[in-house]
Amino acid sequence: LDLCFTTSTVPQLLINLHGLDKTISYGGCVAQLFIFLALGSTECLILVAMAFDRYAAVCNPLHYTTIMHPVFCRALTISCWIGGLVNSLIQTGLVMAMRLCGHQINHFFCEMPVFLKLACEDTEGTEAKMFVARTIALACPAVLTLGSYVHIVRAVLKIKSMSGRRKAFGTCGSHLVVVSLLYGSGIYTYLQPVRRYSESKGKFVALFYTIVTPMFNPLIYTLRNKDVKGALWKVLGRGTDPG
Template identity: 40%
Template sequence: MKSVMRNHSTVTMFIIMGLTNDPHLEILVFTFLFITYTFSVIGNLTIISLILVDSHLKTAMYFFLQNFSFLEISLTTACVPTYLYIISSGNKTISIKACFSQVFFIILFGATEFFLLAVMSYDRYVAICKPLHYMSIMNSRVCRNLILSCWISGLLIILPAFCLSLNLEFCDSTNDHIACDASPILKNSCSDTWFIEQLAIFCAVLTLIMTLVCVVSSYIYIIKTVLRLPSSQQRKKAFSTCSSHMIVVSISYGSCIFMYINPSAKEEVSVNKAVSLLTVSVAPLLNPFIYTLRNKQVKQAFHDNLKRLAFLSKEY
């Protein structure tokens, strides 16, 4: 346990150490992050826009995908622009309030994403296992309530530990990460953080277990149903409707699990920073391509709207 040293806390700013101190490597990191961030925002905004304007994409599946794309934009925006500014300006300091705000939004968007992935797996379960009742079960009211539940669950799961951490006093300003992260913040505190750490771990594990059980259960029923289908064409079609979601689930849970299973304690910080960088930059970039390339309806909507825009531009 840490001893309480409230009267000696003079830290008002944190220093974000980032991925590297090498100026040449920082240029490469900046270029990489800038490109991935730009294209991830463009890609996810394209998905959101297509679902808004195309009448063929007005089902529950695409409503959830639209919200998932919004979360991806929000997550990468909560982290990447700040780090780009740090690299470009050379100013690695960030106020404690700004740091806590960043932590809050990163964890909120991340937790909400996991709940949404669970909801999306349930949607696929209803679509494949109960196709005749799909429209009645996944109606617009139910979909809106499920999205609201994801946000409320994400908020409730992070609030206890976050609110307790607001009263911490700090004796060290070093944040060895690419952004403000809960673990370095707690390590910098001269207050007793044992209870907050245990609470944070409990909430994180609870979120992962709850959502993963929902995802796995849904796909167990989906696989059982698909294997009972008489023709191979039907089985192929059923699996293709789930393939995009399964890939995104694998990336999301895989990266999260990988951060907690490191080769050694010495490599923990560098591995976590690298994986976090990929999670907030590459994953949001890949998801639009995964859903676009593996979904005929989204591809068709994209081509139709490109033709419509080309036609309108010719008229003008």
């Protein structure tokens, strides 16, 4: 998911940086917007599914294999992808219905707030519809994820042994870092009025969640693995990590 998410923006960015032609067709721009929104929305929903997985592992460890049955996991994953596609269809459709006055996008990819700034008409109604879609795809998953972690923290605090607490927090720590990075930047960009959107700040935040966060996600998720940590220490020239 992260690989596809990055691929939807970075190749066009590199073309614009390397060549003199810094244009993209309207159809290509809309396609980029649709793919980017679909993958971004899917990732937000998958993070909720992962939060539920952590909740089941920490709060109901004896029933974990029953709760997180492979059939249920597949259904949960498919639902996340369908939800992301539906959200993208709604928002991209609303953009295509608008009449645009400008042809110059002050951004390194086709993002929703920039499209709204190019509209010739009053976008208040469109923004309201988009706000509902964004709330369902972004704010609701964030609230559900935080709710899961409230229950997880309560369960962890009831564990008497320090080793048990460290193991429980280790299970959730990597996921919580990814959640904070993605939801924080996404909420800043998509849940503020377009009139308050700053193009300079918007480009910086977009660079963060389109390139930086997906790049660090593999490290964040895998550094708990002893083999990965050992390989990293070897690359750094320090031999095998004694821990």
